[in-house]
Amino acid sequence: MTSATARQIVLASRPTGGRAALTDFRLEEVPMLTPGEGQVLLRIDYLSLDPYMRGRMNDARSYAKPAQIGEAMPGESVATVIQSRDAKLQPGAQVLVHAGWVSHAVADAKDLSALPVDGIAARAYLGVLGMPGFTAYAGMAAIGKPKSGETVVVGAASGPVGSLVGQLGKIAGARVVGIAGGAKKCGYVVDELGFDAAIDHRAPDFADQLAKACPKGIDVYFENIGGAVWTAVLPLLNQYGRVPVCGLMAQTSGKNGGADDGLAATMRAILTRSLTVRGYINYEFLPEYREAFLRDVGGFLRAGEVKHLEDVTVGLESAPQAFLDMIDGRNFGKVLVRVSEEAIA
Structure with missing residues (x-):
């Protein structure tokens, strides 16, 4: 590890009475990991907030494992490689990663792919193309x-x-x-x-x-x-x-x-x-429809036949309130958190 620190938002307690509350989350500082051979250090640029996360807060049988008390809330992000020990992913590459509600993460490069540089903002791959x-x-x-x-x-x-x-x-x-x-x-x-x-x-x-x-x-x-x-x-x-x-x-x-x-x-x-x-x-439908989805919706997006709206909150610390607002329907568009100040606005 280095002396630098990262931030994360963990599940502090499970909701009671059906409604989640700010007290169910906790912001922490943790030591920043150093990438090993074949790994990369990522700066999280945009975090996606999605309704499925509410179900992960419950300790109940579902299609995915529940979030654990004291661990970072789950979630997908667009991230930038800032340190690499893999020849295929160089610093500056942008990737999708399931790292959770964190400011930085270490991941195996073999599990990541650089997002295309095609004129579409990378964060669109958390929403309309995600x-x-x-x-x-x-x-x-x-x-x-x-x-x-x-x-x-x-x-x-x-x-x-x-x-x-x-x-x-x-x-x-x-x-x-x-x-x-x-x-x-x-x-x-x-x-x-x-x-x-x-x-x-x-x-x-x-x-x-x-x-x-x-x-x-x-x-x-x-x-x-x-x-x-x-x-x-x-x-x-x-x-x-x-x-x-x-x-x-x-x-x-x-x-x-x-x-x-x-x-x-x-x-x-x-x-x-x-x-x-x-x-x-x-x-369930990824094998059958993923290629057609990227081709069709990507084409509609580039042609202006499909529109999308983003609801962006700034700062990792704002994620819990933005999440609760989304669950209550107070958002307008795809809910994202701009985690890094260096991320493209």
């Missing part, structure tokens, strides 16, 4: 399968997953209705992203507004929310409707929106309307 973007693309390609003339509805429509889902629906020729929280977000998905309509899920007459926006019913509903939103969507689903289940933010945040679980009605609709309701984790 895990959220692939989540949207794979869910629509494998499960949603929108067709021209159909109606696609997407929850959390202004977020990094939902915003791309809707744009992919439009590219496929579908009518797209977004569900978002507040007039600003609803205006953005219509005016900037080109959705046909947007409904504020906080409106007292939300269910009626949604029904009016979908006069021909719903063929594809991309589920990001659950709770009362699902209750409003369910009666509108058409025969052979498809529902990619990506997230359940109403449950994740500890706020179910006043709805019961609706299990009996949901199961009845699945049966009588031959619905396809498929939960998935994005990496």
